Amino acid sequence: MTMLHDDAKRQLQEEGWCVFPALLDAQQVRRVNEALDRIVEEMRRRGASTHSPLLDPNGANVRVYNLPDWDPVFVELLRHPACMEIAQEVLGEGFIVSNFTGNIAHPGSQPMRIHSDQALSVPGPWLEPWALNLIWCLDDVYDANGATRFVPGSHKYTCFSEVPEDIAERTVAFEAPAGSLIAMEGRVWHTSGSNRTEGARRAMLFGYYVRDFVRQQVNWDVCLSPATQDSLDDEARALLGMGPKANVRIGSALSRLTPDAERPDILSRGKREDA
Ligand SMILES: O=C(O)CCC(=O)C(=O)O
Numbered sequence: 310m311t312m313l314h315d316d317a318k319r320q321l322q323e324e325g326w327c328v329f330p331a332l333l334d335a336q337q338v339r340r341v342n343e344a345l346d347r348i349v350e351e352m353r354r355r356g357a358s359t360h361s362p363l364l365d366p367n368g369a370n371v372r373v374y375n376l377p378d379w380d381p382v383f384v385e386l387l388r389h390p391a392c393m394e395i396a397q398e399v400l401g402e403g404f405i406v407s408n409f410t411g412n413i414a415h416p417g418s419q420p421m422r423i424h425s426d427q428a429l430s431v432p433g434p435w436l437e438p439w440a441l442n443l444i445w446c447l448d449d450v451y452d453a454n455g456a457t458r459f460v461p462g463s464h465k466y467t468c469f470s471e472v473p474e475d476i477a478e479r480t481v482a483f484e485a486p487a488g489s490l491i492a493m494e495g496r497v498w499h500t501s502g503s504n505r506t507e508g509a510r511r512a513m514l515f516g517y518y519v520r521d522f523v524r525q526q527v528n529w530d531v532c533l534s535p536a537t538q539d540s541l542d543d544e545a546r547a548l549l550g551m552g553p554k555a556n557v558r559i560g561s562a563l564s565r566l567t568p569d570a571e572r573p574d575i576l577s578r579g580k581r582e583d584a
Contacts (some may be wrong), residue, residue, distance in 0.1 A: 311394065312329060312391040312395065313395065316459065317329070318398060319446075321494065323439075325394070325463075325464030325494045325497045326448040326459060326483075326491065326492060327492050328483065328487060328490075328491050329391060329490045329492065330486055330489045330540055331488050331489065332488060333445070333487075334487035334488060334490065335439055335488070336573075337383070338447055338488045341383075341386065344382050344446065345373065348376075348379045348380075349371055351432040352373070359372060359373070360372070363423055364417040364421050365418065366421075366429070366550075367417065367418065367419060369415045369418035370412055370414050370415070370418045370501065371412070371413040372412055372534060374410050375410075375412065375532050376410060376411060377409055377529070377533060377537065378533050378534055378537045384541065386445055386514065387406055387549075388545060389490075391406060392443045392489060394490045395440065395441070396441055396443070398520045399441045399494050400439070400440075400441055400518060400519070402482065403559075405518065405519060405525065405547075405549065406525070406529075406549050407430070407518065407523070407525040407526045408410070408517040408525065408527050408576075409514070409515070409516050410517075411513070412501060412512075412515065413510060413512040413513075414455040414501060414502070414512075414513075415510055415511075416504045416505070416506050416508060416546075417448065418501070418504040419503050420458070420500045420503055423476050423477060423480070423498055424499070424500070425466070425496050425497060426442055427439055427495030427496045430523055432465040434468050434522070435466070435468070438494040438495055438496060439495060439520045439523055440492050440494070440518065441495055441522075442491075442516070443492055443515075443518060444457065444483045444490065444514065444515055444516070445491070445513065446486070446487055446513055447512040447513065447514065448487050448509070448510055448511050448512050448513075449485070449486050450487075450489075450511055450513060451461065451482060453500065453505050453509075454506050454510070454511040455504035455511045456482040456484065456502050457483050457491070457493075457499055457501060457502065457513065458481060458482050458497040458499060458500050459493060459497050459499040460479045460481075460532050461481060463476075463479075463498035464497045465499065466495055474529055476498060477500075480500060485504065506569075507564045510580035521550065522559065525550055529550065530551050533551075550556075
């Protein structure tokens with residue numbers, strides 16, 4: 310099955326984002342939400358803070374990290390066929406998961422600082438998408454409950470000096486029903502919204518994928534418990550960029566281009582010998 314029809318490809322390329330509705334049915338959304346609730350409950354039981362003061366102005370935003378370590382359902386989400394297809398389309402051959410986190414915005418939550426994820430991971434100029442956020446909506450998301458807000462056209466900014474001063478006023482809220490996936494390439498500037506409802510929760514999960522030469526935000530070999538690591542097959546480990554080898558894909562292709570037999574003589578003789 311292909312998710313990516315021509316219109317979606319065009320929108321991703323021209324606008325930097327696209328909403329894919331109904332990728333999870335109600336039962337799947339419930340299963341992921343239950344797993345998320347269990348994490349928050351367990352964090353509270355352990356006395357771990359769910360407020361990230363560096364990111365959010367107050368504790369109405371509940372942040373959860375290291376999702377693949379908590380429940381296999383999160384690894385399934387990272388490997389969802391639609392995610393693989395979209396990542397291949399936007400990032401091309403050779404992408405890995407840099408991070409996977411959740412942000413549950415409860416009433417009273419306030420926006421974080423506007424940023425692009427690519428600007429957080431690599432220095433400019435940002436000329437191509439080297440990063441991609443694949444965002445799972447676990448509730449209906451809309452302006453009033455604090456849906457992620459993005460700046461249309463901002464994937465064209467190539468450096469900080471091109472970011473306009475009135476960027477906050479240019480933001481627009483994504484709208485998507487629970488079970489949707491929002492694809493937003495790494496150069497799109499965005500922020501969390503403010504949840505101005507009386508009681509509507511807004512839970513979203515952020516799968517952050519990067520080209521495989523970009524250093525990941527977290528080191529899964531360290532963050533995942535031995536039990537989780539044992540549960541992963543080779544494909545999942547490769548997607549998480551795990552194992553002893555890291556940035557070797559481009560190099561292996563280059564060495565195949567220069568077989569020993571074609572090496573110039575000077576290299577095998579060595580300069581000193583000639584002198
Ligand atoms: O929660 C949101 O809507 C945005 C979160 C985000 O951009 C981030 O955590 O970097």
